Amino acid sequence: MATLQVPLRGHAGGAPTTKAVILVGGPSRGTRFRPLSLDLPKPLFEVAGHSIIDHCFSAITKIPEIQEVFIIGYYDETVFRDFIKDAARDHPHITIKYLREYQALGTAGGLYHFRDAILKGRPDRFFVLNADVCCSFPLQSMLRLFEEKDAEAVILGTRVPDEAATNFGCIVSDAHSKRVLHYVEKPESRISNLINCGVYLFATETIFPSIRSAMKRRADRPRLVSYPSSDALDSYHVPRSGDEEEKTEVIRLEQDILSDLADNRQFFVLETKDFWRQIKTAGSAVPANALYLMKAWQSQSEELAKPSANILPPVFIHPTATVDPTAKLGPNVSIGPRVTIGAGVRIKEAIVLEDVEVRHDACILYSIIGWSSRIGAWARVEGTPTPVREHSTSVVKNGVKVQSITILGKECSVGDEVRVQNCVCLPFKDLRRDVANEVIM
Ligand code: GTP
Numbered sequence: 001m002a003t004l005q006v007p008l009r010g011h012a013g014g015a016p017t018t019k020a021v022i023l024v025g026g027p028s029r030g031t032r033f034r035p036l037s038l039d040l041p042k043p044l045f046e047v048a049g050h051s052i053i054d055h056c057f058s059a060i061t062k063i064p065e066i067q068e069v070f071i072i073g074y075y076d077e078t079v080f081r082d083f084i085k086d087a088a089r090d091h092p093h094i095t096i097k098y099l100r101e102y103q104a105l106g107t108a109g110g111l112y113h114f115r116d117a118i119l120k121g122r123p124d125r126f127f128v129l130n131a132d133v134c135c136s137f138p139l140q141s142m143l144r145l146f147e148e149k150d151a152e153a154v155i156l157g158t159r160v161p162d163e164a165a166t167n168f169g170c171i172v173s174d175a176h177s178k179r180v181l182h183y184v185e186k187p188e189s190r191i192s193n194l195i196n197c198g199v200y201l202f203a204t205e206t207i208f209p210s211i212r213s214a215m216k217r218r219a220d221r222p223r224l225v226s227y228p229s230s231d232a233l234d235s236y237h238v239p240r241s242g243d244e245e246e247k248t249e250v251i252r253l254e255q256d257i258l259s260d261l262a263d264n265r266q267f268f269v270l271e272t273k274d275f276w277r278q279i280k281t282a283g284s285a286v287p288a289n290a291l292y293l294m295k296a297w298q299s300q301s302e303e304l305a306k307p308s309a310n311i312l313p314p315v316f317i318h319p320t321a322t323v324d325p326t327a328k329l330g331p332n333v334s335i336g337p338r339v340t341i342g343a344g345v346r347i348k349e350a351i352v353l354e355d356v357e358v359r360h361d362a363c364i365l366y367s368i369i370g371w372s373s374r375i376g377a378w379a380r381v382e383g384t385p386t387p388v389r390e391h392s393t394s395v396v397k398n399g400v401k402v403q404s405i406t407i408l409g410k411e412c413s414v415g416d417e418v419r420v421q422n423c424v425c426l427p428f429k430d431l432r433r434d435v436a437n438e439v440i441m
Pocket of ligand 1: 023024025026063072073074082101103104105106108129131133198254280
């Protein structure tokens with residue numbers, strides 16, 4: 001049985017050391033990101049010209065003291081190979097490794113399984129970032145609060161509209177001291193509109209013993225703990241004898257650890273006033289794209305297209321894309337590699353992925369166009385705008401809940417003059433007539 005080595009904090013009088021973990025999940029997760037995740041693991045999907053995981057990683061690289069980053073998940077070893085190669089080339093002072101769980105162990109179970117790797121070199125603390133969130137990752141401010149309060153854990157929180165709060169982990173905190181008093185994952189009734197952003201900073205000497213205690217509690221009463229997460233429902237099964245061990249290894253920060261930390265630990269919340277969204281459904285990539293483009297625009301990023309009469313910022317155009325000068329793009333548009341955009345095209349609030357062809361005078365609004373798709377002349381592909389404050393990507397049309405963002409999977413084709421409205425279209429479909437509010441299988 002492996003022993004748990006717990007380092008002393010601020011060891012040998014030196015500066016505290018900090019690592020970071022990005023939790024990426026695995027192929028059984030991200031099902032709500034279909035049809036886009038059928039062709040690419042969600043963390044590698046590009047918004048605002050960078051993969052979702054790259055947005056997390058680049059926030060980590062802004063903290064100079066972090067020299068080791070782990071990506072923990074249960075995707076195949078090859079999935080993040082190119083990302084890691086590029087990241088290591090661009091940031092030679094950072095070691096970045098993929099640690100693969102042999103099966104889904106849960107957001108805390110994965111950390112615990114790889115505790116020896118995380119604890120190597122005796123770091124004092126480490127960040128944990130859920131890869132499926134889009135935010136400005138104010139890691140420096142979290143570190144500051146951690147030090148100011150001599151904390152054992154800091155969680156990033158944000159306010160959401162009251163009616164949305166119960167879809168998230170809710171935090172009750174002391175407004176003055178910022179101490180977390182109470183944490184409930186998706187409560188049945190409203191307890192607070194301050195919610196968990198999925199970004200944490202943990203003291204190593206606190207978090208691993210907390211996970212171990214939760215595992216022990218779990219082992220002591222295995223039959224009471226068989227709740228599946230929303231994504232895990234697909235694979236959840238009725239226990240047979242011998243299954244207990246497998247099931248009891250799933251330990252989640254949200255359900256099993258955070259409420260305990262709130263009860264008896266130095267646990268604080270940093271409330272961000274900056275943007276935050278989850279990236280769960282495929283449609284949620286469109287607001288995430290807009291928010292990251294806006295951030296790049298505010299920081300005067302050189303990567304964005306220069307504004308002009310036909311470029312309404314912020315717009316990202318990959319250098320290998322060809323855009324006719326009469327096409328009007330923006331705001332909040334990302335154009336991928338080798339895309340060709342014809343004359344008179346209009347694109348707004350949209351992501352156009354690699355190798356797409358958009359023929360002349362087509363219009364694309366509130367949509368994602370999948371890899372190698374083809375949009376005909378005068379065609380119209382459109383979703384419905386949702387209010388900026390909304391944390392949902394569905395709308396009700398004719399009494400039916402449909403996706404507000406239109407999504408075309410890989411290699412779809414939309415005929416000339418065809419109109420596609422609020423549809424999710426699986427890969428390889430040929431749309432030759434107008435469609436609205438449908439999932440096209
Ligand atoms: P809810 O719909 O809120 O229940 O969320 P979810 O089940 O879709 O995601 P969850 O909050 O459980 O996951 C948060 C982050 O952790 C995401 O980036 C997931 O990919 C990742 N994650 C979830 N489960 C696991 C796991 O078993 N192992 C690892 N390494 N990552 C995980």
